Amino acid sequence: MYNPNKFLRVSQIKLSEKTIELVEKAGKIYWENFDGKTWYGRCIFLSWYCSNATCSFCFRSTDKHKHMHAEDSRRSLASVLLEALFCKIFNWRIEFLTGGYDIIPYDELVEVMKTVSDVYGEKIWLNLGVLNDERLEKCRPYVKGICASMETLNPNLHEKVCPKKPIKPYDEMFSKLKGFKKSAAIIVGLGEQLEDIQYLFDFVEKHELDRITVYALKPVADTPFTEGPEPDDNLSWIASLRIRFPKLEIIAGTNLRRAEEVGYLMKAGANAITKFPATKQFGTKKAKFVEELIKAEKRDFVSNLSVLPNIDWDGEIDKLPIKNELKEEMKKKLVLYLKKFQNPKDIDKNL
Numbered sequence: 001m002y003n004p005n006k007f008l009r010v011s012q013i014k015l016s017e018k019t020i021e022l023v024e025k026a027g028k029i030y031w032e033n034f035d036g037k038t039w040y041g042r043c044i045f046l047s048w049y050c051s052n053a054t055c056s057f058c059f060r061s062t063d064k065h066k067h068m069h070a071e072d073s074r075r076s077l078a079s080v081l082l083e084a085l086f087c088k089i090f091n092w093r094i095e096f097l098t099g100g101y102d103i104i105p106y107d108e109l110v111e112v113m114k115t116v117s118d119v120y121g122e123k124i125w126l127n128l129g130v131l132n133d134e135r136l137e138k139c140r141p142y143v144k145g146i147c148a149s150m151e152t153l154n155p156n157l158h159e160k161v162c163p164k165k166p167i168k169p170y171d172e173m174f175s176k177l178k179g180f181k182k183s184a185a186i187i188v189g190l191g192e193q194l195e196d197i198q199y200l201f202d203f204v205e206k207h208e209l210d211r212i213t214v215y216a217l218k219p220v221a222d223t224p225f226t227e228g229p230e231p232d233d234n235l236s237w238i239a240s241l242r243i244r245f246p247k248l249e250i251i252a253g254t255n256l257r258r259a260e261e262v263g264y265l266m267k268a269g270a271n272a273i274t275k276f277p278a279t280k281q282f283g284t285k286k287a288k289f290v291e292e293l294i295k296a297e298k299r300d301f302v303s304n305l306s307v308l309p310n311i312d313w314d315g316e317i318d319k320l321p322i323k324n325e326l327k328e329e330m331k332k333k334l335v336l337y338l339k340k341f342q343n344p345k346d347i348d349k350n351l
């Protein structure tokens with residue numbers, strides 16, 4: 001039975017001897033290759049619609065979601081840009097710009113990429129499915145890296161969980177991709193065994209990936225999945241990746257229910273965390289707890305999840321190289337966000 005209230009507690013995180021050994025080895029390798037700089041990566045969503053909507057674990061595949069979010073339901077550009085501004089001000093990195101398939105015409109999408117990178121002040125990463133050569137050329141001025149959401153590289157399982165998102169076109173795109181960084185996102189908990197990590201190793205090696213994002217499955221109601229992976233499984237995947245690829249950038253996903261695992265993600269050699277609901281949780285005890293867990297691992301956490309800086313927000317928006325009407329829309333939406341940031345609500349009273 002899907003249990004939305006199942007939270008992990010630090011005291012519940014009991015690891016097997018084998019995992020502890022892997023994690024210790026991976027942690028040592030991390031410190032031999034990195035300086036401890038750790039950040040929060042933010043995925044910026046452009047829409048809640050996806051024309052594919054068949055991946056069995058994805059919230060977009062549920063009937064409830066399809067009814068709620070029609071083809072034309074996309075986020076306003078102003079709210080997307082506000083997130084990019086938060087990334088800049090709070091020192092979050094834009095993990096990637098993402099959304100479902102066929103959300104808006106591609107030329108409009110390129111304009112969105114340009115505006116987001118103008119607000120953020122840097123080129124961005126993109127995770128918007130397989131892009132042909134023409135599309136890649138169009139986005140090149142604003143995009144530094146392409147992330148492929150592979151979910152699982154085990155071919156049989158992939159066919160089952162992503163029936164309309166085959167591996168091959170991604171494989172072909174990466175085989176000829178030049179001048180972009182490359183990354184893949186995978187999910188632990190879809191049914192793989194640790195031995196299946198060899199498929200991922202082969203993919204990283206074949207395409208010389210710069211980065212991997214590892215999510216722990218967050219079960220969605222009305223999908224066949226009811227539980228996320230045990231910490232043992234999740235941490236074994238991250239630690240094994242670190243051991244096999246000492247210099248690879250590894251971004252580990254967390255969420256509200258798994259936030260207690262964050263210190264262990266650091267021990268296992270992750271460079272950064274992602275998927276923590278930072279705008280909803282900004283300044284809460286949970287957000288502060290996550291920061292503490294990271295710092296307790298002697299990491300230099302460069303992102304801010306909890307302290308609202310005393311800045312002239314409207315002035316920051318005025319400085320942006322974007323159209324005035326967008327600035328005005330951003331300012332209107334900002335009021336609600338700031339109110340939330342100033343009055344953080346702890347939903348988990350035990351923290």
Ligand code: SF4
Nearest residue numbers: 050052053054055058
């Ligand atoms: S393609 Fe992506 S957004 Fe669409 S259903 Fe699959 S996982 Fe979800």
